[in-house]
Amino acid sequence: MTDTSNSTVVDLEQLRATIADVLELSLDELTDDARFVEDLGVDSLIGLELQITLEVQYGVRLTEADLRRATSLHSAHRLLTALLTETDLPAPERL
Amino acid sequence: MTQVLITGAGAVCCLGTGVPAIWQALRAAPAGRPQWAPDPGARMQLPLIHLAPVAPGPEGRATRFALAAAREAVADAGLTADQLAGAAVVVGTGGGDADHWERPLNPGRPYAPAFTVASTVASALGAHGAATCVSNACAAGGFGLGIAADLIQAGEAELVVVGGAEAYSRVALGCFNRLGAVDPYACRPFHRERAGTVFGEGAAVLVLESADHARRRGAVRHYATLAGSGWSCDAHHLTAPAPDGTQIQRAMSEALAEAGVPASAVGCVVPHGTGTPQGDLVESQALGAVFGDRLARLPVYSLKALIGHTAGAAGALGALAAALILDRRTVPPNPALGADQDPACAVHLAQGDCVPLTGRHVMVNAFAFGGNNVSLLLAGREAEGLVA
Amino acid sequence: MSAVDLVVTGIGVVSPWGCEPAKLRLDGEPATGAEESWFDLTAELGARGYKYVPSAARYLLAATRRALADAGPVLSGVPEARRGLALGTNSGIASVIDAMDETVTGSGADLLSPARAPYFSINTLAGRVAMEHGVKGWNLTLTSPRTAGMEALLAGDRAVRAGRSDLLLAGSAEAPLPVHTPGHDRSEAGAAVLVLEPHAAAVARGATGYGSCRTVAFFLPPSEAASPAAGRTVTAAVTRLLGEPSALPPVIRLVTDPSPVGTALAARLGQSGSRLDVVPAGAGTLQPVLHVAHGLARPGTVHLVVTASPDGACAMTLLRPHHLPDQKRDSV
Numbered sequence: 001m002t003d004t005s006n007s008t009v010v011d012l013e014q015l016r017a018t019i020a021d022v023l024e025l026s027l028d029e030l031t032d033d034a035r036f037v038e039d040l041g042v043d044s045l046i047g048l049e050l051q052i053t054l055e056v057q058y059g060v061r062l063t064e065a066d067l068r069r070a071t072s073l074h075s076a077h078r079l080l081t082a083l084l085t086e087t088d089l090p091a092p093e094r095l
Numbered sequence: 096m097t098q099v100l101i102t103g104a105g106a107v108c109c110l111g112t113g114v115p116a117i118w119q120a121l122r123a124a125p126a127g128r129p130q131w132a133p134d135p136g137a138r139m140q141l142p143l144i145h146l147a148p149v150a151p152g153p154e155g156r157a158t159r160f161a162l163a164a165a166r167e168a169v170a171d172a173g174l175t176a177d178q179l180a181g182a183a184v185v186v187g188t189g190g191g192d193a194d195h196w197e198r199p200l201n202p203g204r205p206y207a208p209a210f211t212v213a214s215t216v217a218s219a220l221g222a223h224g225a226a227t228c229v230s231n232a233c234a235a236g237g238f239g240l241g242i243a244a245d246l247i248q249a250g251e252a253e254l255v256v257v258g259g260a261e262a263y264s265r266v267a268l269g270c271f272n273r274l275g276a277v278d279p280y281a282c283r284p285f286h287r288e289r290a291g292t293v294f295g296e297g298a299a300v301l302v303l304e305s306a307d308h309a310r311r312r313g314a315v316r317h318y319a320t321l322a323g324s325g326w327s328c329d330a331h332h333l334t335a336p337a338p339d340g341t342q343i344q345r346a347m348s349e350a351l352a353e354a355g356v357p358a359s360a361v362g363c364v365v366p367h368g369t370g371t372p373q374g375d376l377v378e379s380q381a382l383g384a385v386f387g388d389r390l391a392r393l394p395v396y397s398l399k400a401l402i403g404h405t406a407g408a409a410g411a412l413g414a415l416a417a418a419l420i421l422d423r424r425t426v427p428p429n430p431a432l433g434a435d436q437d438p439a440c441a442v443h444l445a446q447g448d449c450v451p452l453t454g455r456h457v458m459v460n461a462f463a464f465g466g467n468n469v470s471l472l473l474a475g476r477e478a479e480g481l482v483a
Numbered sequence: 484m485s486a487v488d489l490v491v492t493g494i495g496v497v498s499p500w501g502c503e504p505a506k507l508r509l510d511g512e513p514a515t516g517a518e519e520s521w522f523d524l525t526a527e528l529g530a531r532g533y534k535y536v537p538s539a540a541r542y543l544l545a546a547t548r549r550a551l552a553d554a555g556p557v558l559s560g561v562p563e564a565r566r567g568l569a570l571g572t573n574s575g576i577a578s579v580i581d582a583m584d585e586t587v588t589g590s591g592a593d594l595l596s597p598a599r600a601p602y603f604s605i606n607t608l609a610g611r612v613a614m615e616h617g618v619k620g621w622n623l624t625l626t627s628p629r630t631a632g633m634e635a636l637l638a639g640d641r642a643v644r645a646g647r648s649d650l651l652l653a654g655s656a657e658a659p660l661p662v663h664t665p666g667h668d669r670s671e672a673g674a675a676v677l678v679l680e681p682h683a684a685a686v687a688r689g690a691t692g693y694g695s696c697r698t699v700a701f702f703l704p705p706s707e708a709a710s711p712a713a714g715r716t717v718t719a720a721v722t723r724l725l726g727e728p729s730a731l732p733p734v735i736r737l738v739t740d741p742s743p744v745g746t747a748l749a750a751r752l753g754q755s756g757s758r759l760d761v762v763p764a765g766a767g768t769l770q771p772v773l774h775v776a777h778g779l780a781r782p783g784t785v786h787l788v789v790t791a792s793p794d795g796a797c798a799m800t801l802l803r804p805h806h807l808p809d810q811k812r813d814s815v
Contacts, residue, residue, distance in 0.1 A: 024531040045334065048274070048597030049535070056594070136584075139592035180712060184702070189604060191626065196577065197584045206666025206766065207794075208573045210626035214794040218704045223716040225700035226796055227634060230626040232604045238623060242638060245645050251723075266583045269592035270600040326621035326647055330563065330613040333601040342619055345564065464601060465610020467622050 010058070010080045016073055018057060022050050032074040058084065096355075098479070099244045100309050100317040101418050103172025103302030105164040105258075108402045108412060109145035109295055113167055118419055118427075120401075122449060126430040127281050127401050129293045136198055137265050139272040141279055144263050145295030145403035155192020156262035158215045160298035160408070165216045165256055172302040174254075176221055178312055183224030183252040185243045186213040186260055186300075187235030189407035189463075191228070193264035212260055216300075224252050230407070233369070235259055236299070237410025237461030237469035241324035243303050253308035258300030259411030267406070268294060274334065276371060282404055284368035284397045285375050285444060287437040292369040295403025299411035301418065318418040322356070322456070322474040325349030329466025336374055336466065340381035343468045347385045347458065350470040354456065358386050361472075362454020363394045363426050365413040366442070367462040369404045378460065379440040394426045394450060395442040401430060410461030414471055417457035421475035424452045487644050489651060489679040490692040493554025494776050495546040497522055498673030498769065502549070504780035507773055509762070518672065535598035539575035540608045542674035543656035547612050550652065554678040555690055557650065561680075563617040567648030569639035570609040570624050571631030571655045571768040574670065576602055581661040608656055620648035629738075629792035630700060631655070632768035633775070633800050636677070637698035643679070651679040657767035671765040675772045677779075693779040694804035699724045702795050708747035717751045717797075724801050731755045732786040732801075736778075738762045738771045742793035752789065764790065771798070778802040 012032075020030040023040060036042040042050070051062050054076070060083045062070075070076040106113070109127075110120035132142040149159045169179060191209035210228040217226035225246075229239045236259020243257035271277050275291065282293040303321060304314070325346040331337035351358055364382065368375050383390050398416050399405075405412055420426050429444040436444060455478040459471040494504040499513035499521045514521045524533065527545035536544070551558060558566070579602050586595050601607050606624040613622050623638055625631040632655030639653040654676035660667045677696075685692050701720045703713045718728045725731065735757045739745030745764075753759050764770060771790040778785045782804035791797040 024534050043332070045274075045535075045598045045601070052594070052597060136588035138587055138590070188626075189606075193580075196580050198588050200663070202663065202665065204665065206660075206664065206669070208626075208628040208766070208792075209577070210573060210631075211628055211794045213627060214702065214792070214796050217702045218706070218795055221704055221707070223702050223704070223712070225634070225637075225798075226627060226702040227625060227638070227700070228627045228631070230605050230624045231622070232606045232624075235606075242623075242641075245641050249641050249644065251641070264603075265587055266580050266603050269583065269587035269595060270603040272592045273595040273597055273600045326642070327564070328568075328610075328613050328619050328622040330610075330617050330619045330622075332614070333607050333610055342564075463606065464604045465606045465613065465622060467606060467610065 009084045010077055012077050015077055018053065019050065019073060022053050030073055033072050035072050060084065097248050098306035099247050099303050099321045100306055101301050101319050101321060102304055102309055102314045102317045103168040104318060104415055104418060105167025105171060106299040106412060106415050107147050107160055107163050108297030108405060109147050110402060112148055112163065121427040124401065124428045124430050127403055129281060129403060132263060134265060137268065139269050141272055141277040142268060143277060143293045144268065145293065146263065147296035154215055155195045157188050157192050157260045158212045160262060160296065161186055161212050161216050161258065161260035161300065162219055164258055164298040164300035165220060168300040168302050169220060169256060173315065178254065179220045180223050182220065182222040182254040182256050183246055184213050184217040184222050184226040185229060185239045185255060185257040186216060187229040187239035187407045187411060188212050188260050189230060189232045189235050190261065190264040190267055193262060197265050220256060222256065231467045232463035232465065233406045233409055234461040234463035234467045234469050235407035237471060240321060240410060240414055240471055241326060241469055244321045244324060247303060247305050254304045256300060257303055258298060259408035260298035261406040261408040262296050278370050282370045282399050284370045284399055285437055285440040285442060286432060286435050289370040289372060289375060291371055292404040295405045297402065297405045297408050297412060299408060299415040301414060319421040319473045319475055320479065321471065323350045323353030323472040325353065325470045327468045331466050334464055336377045336462065338377060340377045342466065343378060343462060344381040344384050346468040346470040350458065350472040354472040354474065356456055360454055360456045361458050362452045363396055363420055363457045365396050365398055365417050365457065365459045367460040368397050369399055375440050379442050382442060390441060392443055394445050396426055397429050397444055410459065410469065413459040413461060414473065417459045417473045420452055420457055421473055425449045426452055488682045488695065489640055489643060490682045490685045490695050491677050491679050491779055492557065492685050492690045492692040493550040493678030494693060494780055495549030495553060496675045496773065496776055497527065497542050497545045498773060500773060504776045507777045509773060509777055536611060537576060537579045537602050537658065539572065539656045539658035540611045543608055543612055544615060546654060546674035546676040547616065547652060550676040550678045557678060557680060558616065560688060561650040563619040565620050565649040566618040567620040567639060567642055567651050568609050568613055568618045568622050569635035569653040571635040572605060572608060572657060573626060573628060573631060573767040574660050575608050575656050575658055576605050577660045578658060627796045628794050629764060629768055629790050630796040630798040632772035633698050633790060633798040634700050636696060636800060637700055649681065653677050653679065655768040655772040657769045660766055666766045669766040671767040671769040673769055675769060675776045677776065692805065694802065696775060696779065696800050696802050697724060698798060698800040700798040703744050703747060703797055705743050705793065705795050708744045713747060714751055717748065720799060724799055731757045734758045734760065734784040735787045735789060736760045736762060736774050736785045738764045738774060738790040740764050740793060744793055744795050745791045748791045748797060775800050775802065779804045782806050
């Protein structure tokens with residue numbers, strides 16, 4: 001498993017600020033583990049907005065499977081880190 | 096209640112220009128084949144559209160569709176200039192003359208609002224009643240017809256030239272692409288692999304008049320009556336239908352109630368059915384709630400499979416199809432779907448041949464962004480005891 | 484037709500001409516410059532939830548909130564399925580469309596903002612308000628040039644009379660045209676919303692209201708706007724509104740421009756002996772509705788508001804304000 005705590009590829013606080021901006025949340029509210037849909041009320045349109053924002057900002061392409069796994073700041077951070085370090089792990093282990 | 100007769104009809108869509116040509120094409124039921132928009136500015140993955148034929152002219156494209164359909168409709172009704180002077184005009188259009196808003200912009204053109212479709216039609220006809228442009232997106236034409244019938248019921252007008260018109264809009268298509276709402280193959284309502292809609296261009300215009308007015312001027316025929324409309328709003332989400340379908344069910348029930356007939360009087364439904372996964376499912380379930388077990392054998396005429404989703408014109412083209420079905424007592428075949436029909440959409444889509452209409456009423460649905468829902472109920476002549 | 488007489492029990496306005504219906508500075512030029520000088524998003528709607536909502540919808544949401552607050556607790560007495568909303572707008576999303584078109588033709592539709600994408604459709608302005616206030620009866624967006632705000636009053640009234648709802652929210656919302664568009668300098672911005680309910684319902688809940696209004700709409704084909712037939716059309720419209728053509732109120736406010744239609748209508752109304760105040764029209768549907776709102780909130784001499792668009796669309800709204808001796812409304 002990728003150890004994201006050592007990763008500097010994706011700065012967690014920068015990602016928090018980006019996602020909080022898209023979701024109209026304060027930095028405090030966007031905790032590492034708050035779930036986008038269940039806890040923060042993100043609907044399909046805002047979900048798409050988050051996708052395109054992350055794709056543009058990090059230069060990645062996110063699949064639907066990626067998005068289903070990126071359910072919180074924490075998991076989104078792990079996903080982006082994995083994508084940007086081009087970890088060649090099979091998809092289920094990529095997180 | 097004043098009887099509201101449909102005494103004239105005109106239309107244009109990808110199947111052709113004019114009601115006779117369109118009816119002939121409907122009977123042949125070719126599966127809809129969209130084309131790539133001939134627009135170098137359409138930088139999107141699926142710039143698919145059913146283009147309709149239109150004469151060149153200085154007006155915007157949607158206005159030219161509306162003018163063609165309106166001129167055909169008033170000629171069909173046999174209206175004179177004097178009679179038209181008293182007419183009101185109502186046109187539904189989601190985007191208006193989008194070509195005037197979108198690039199290439201012409202800085203030399205003086206400012207004109209985008210929604211002059213109804214007023215340009217009124218000018219061309221010399222109509223002095225109110226000229227109202229309705230822009231409830233994909234339900235605009237349906238709401239236009241509802242408003243027109245209410246105008247007559249309220250005594251504000253005796254004669255209304257009403258319809259819907261929609262032209263290609265790069266921005267609308269781009270947004271549907273961005274929202275993942277365009278099917279990569281075709282408009283495939285109720286198909287198990289449907290993946291969104293495909294827009295189509297066109298217009299349909301009907302002449303509505305009170306039975307008194309029609310009698311006084313000696314109107315020679317009418318296709319059907321517009322017997323009721325039901326309006327509702329999901330107030331749920333900007334783009335997605337409310338999953339429970341409560342409000343679209345209410346629109347259908349209120350259209351029946353206004354016409355004063357039970358659901359069992361309906362012999363055919365022209366659904367909204369656009370090919371979006373959720374929309375078709377919710378509508379199928381709501382139809383089940385209204386029509387019960389009879390849904391399994393109630394003919395549903397899936398017009399958009401032939402002409403695409405004509406947005407602000409869709410409710411009007413649906414009403415035109417309903418009026419022709421009642422006039423000819425025939426439901427044209429749906430394009431072949433066979434085993435590809437989504438079992439979760441338990442509607443009866445007759446295929447292969449035309450089938451005789453058995454009921455006396457036809458229902459038309461039009462739903463839209465913003466959860467704007469309208470159902471129309473048209474009645475055949477025999478429902479009036481006036482078999483022609 | 485059923486005998487449902489609607490009374491205006493709430494008015495909400497946000498506009499560069501002011502935000503208090505009784506104190507709109509409609510005789511002067513609107514506040515120019517940045518929107519921030521007259522619209523405080525956070526104060527009106529709160530700190531969040533409106534990031535992706537375009538200006539016209541923000542204005543409409545704010546005006547609706549103000550109107551409902553002004554009307555008092557009216558929504559609690561009307562089930563969601565019995566609430567209706569009619570909006571008039573011309574340029575509410577013109578700048579949204581223009582920016583989207585720039586994106587699509589430039590970097591491509593993949594870079595459109597998904598959360599903003601629904602607003603390419605002009606009916607999402609009213610749709611957004613319906614979501615916020617549970618307006619499930621029906622929802623209409625009218626776009627006839629210049630007249631659509633007044634037509635919203637007319638179509639809404641007709642829908643209530645037809646039994647489609649028991650409560651009506653009706654008004655106008657506009658946002659500026661793109662800067663490079665001809666007509667940008669005549670852009671309107673802001674929104675005005677009226678709450679209307681049956682007189683009996685207002686009385687039952689102890690609401691006094693501002694009074695009532697009635698609207699007619701008609702069409703003068705530009706090529707024959709000065710013809711005798713057009714004159715008869717105007718006379719017939721006045722008769723429908725007032726019962727007899729000679730009963731025009733002493734002061735008429737006409738929002739229009741020097742087009743053949745505006746000129747012909749001004750000439751007809753000017754023959755009546757009434758004083759005609761001609762107000763230069765903006766590019767949208769808002770100003771006529773602001774005049775209606777102001778005429779009800781601060782009863783004065785203007786009891787008839789008329790508008791005409793160069794394409795031929797015309798509408799008139801007759802105001803029957805309650806005259807409040809204590810001028811309570813002025814102090815609101």
